[in-house]
Amino acid sequence: MTTVDYDIFDADNHYYEATDAFTRHLEKGMAKRTMQWAEVEGRTRLMVGGRVNRFIPNPRFDPVARPGCLDEYFRGRSPANDIRGAFGELEPIRAEYRDRDARIAVLDEQGISGCFLFPTLGVGMEEALLDDPDAAHAAFRAFNRWVDDDWGLHYQDRIFGAPYLTLLDPDQALDEARWAVEGGARVVVMRAGPVMAPTGGRSPGDELYDPMWKVLAEAGVTVAYHSGESGYGRYVVDWGESAEFEAFRRTPLYGILTSDRAISDTMAALVCHGVFQRHPKLRVATIESGSEWVPTLVKKLAKAHSMTPGAFPADPVATLREHVWVAPYYEDDIRGLADTIGADRVLFGSDWPHAEGLADPRSFVEDLAGFSDDEVRLIMRDNAEALSKPPA
Secondary structure: OOOOOOOEEEEEEEOOOOOOOOOOOOOOOOOOOOEEEEEEOOEEEEEEOOEEOOOOOOOOOOOEOOOOOOHHHHOOOOOOOOHHHHOOOOEOOOHHHOOHHHHHHHHHHHOEEEEEEEOOOHHHOHHHHOOOHHHHHHHHHHHHHHHHHHOOOOEOOOEEEOOEOOOOOHHHHHHHHHHHHHOOOOEEEEOOOOEEEOOEEEOOOOHHHHHHHHHHHHHOOEEEEEOOOOOOHHHHHHHOOOOOOOOOOOOHHHHHHHOOHHHHHHHHHHHHOOHHHHOOOOEEEEEOOOOOHHHHHHHHHHHHHHHOHHHOOOOHHHHHHHHEEEOOOOOOOHHHHHHHHOHHHEOOOOOEOOOOOOOOHHHHHHHOOOOOHHHHHHHHHHHHHHHOOOOO
């Protein structure tokens, strides 16, 4: 069995948001347009943009599922027609899910030197605010100040909280990127998919966003695309199903049609629209989006390049391999991913403490059978650790 005798770096750690995560720093007069708590039919519900939001069934997170309780389910070893039963008994929320010093103590116990820390609720909120860009930007400005308050953007150089950037308004996105850089952020997080402003969709590779990309690239900030509510449910409607996203309650067709299309399409857009040529220092990581999409995208990019080479300023496959790091699911073909993009572009992420993650983050190494010791070190520590620092 493959083992590690050194501290590791987790590219996918999470917190469970405090109930005032979006409201503590919210600008006056914005509550009804953004986030507020309300009593609805005897239950405390999260209202987003004036509507009940169902992205997370239990947005107060107390009680909450045990870390890794869905491990066997996601490996296909314990099927469940009703996913709620697979969760088992919930437990009271733990201090380390909301307190950074308690989390540091847990990182010590787990043998983790550092981690990128991402939202649980936050990655599902943008979709509900698309029709009101000013409200969306106000909500995430408030959220990011809460992240800095409670977790820090580089706490003890071990916990790297990721500010969330929405791109609905290019000027406000630039302002928030500048705030993140000035605050010492080492990673920011965005949602995959096109930018769906009220005026219509556009690519994150649109030159409108070049000032923002330049700020992030020049500062060496890693841009993470983390799974969440991508809005791709709108395409499911064409097949006769509801577009509403609710974690763990998607139909099989919804999951198949949306599981990795958003991240694949987004990486294709960044490459095809020349973002990495205009910003050669930019580093992008895909987190909790799996890796099964990577070989298919590489094949498509190679074919497009062979058919229309003049459309690309450089080999698109080489561009992808140079600028994009991928955190696979533990149940993916990780060897195949490494063979496709290189072991130096593969990231370990445990998704701790989520139910679908690993109860013991270090156990990820058990899925790296067949890798050399040097490759294991790259995946379990060196690759992500390097992304937490500006490039030399």
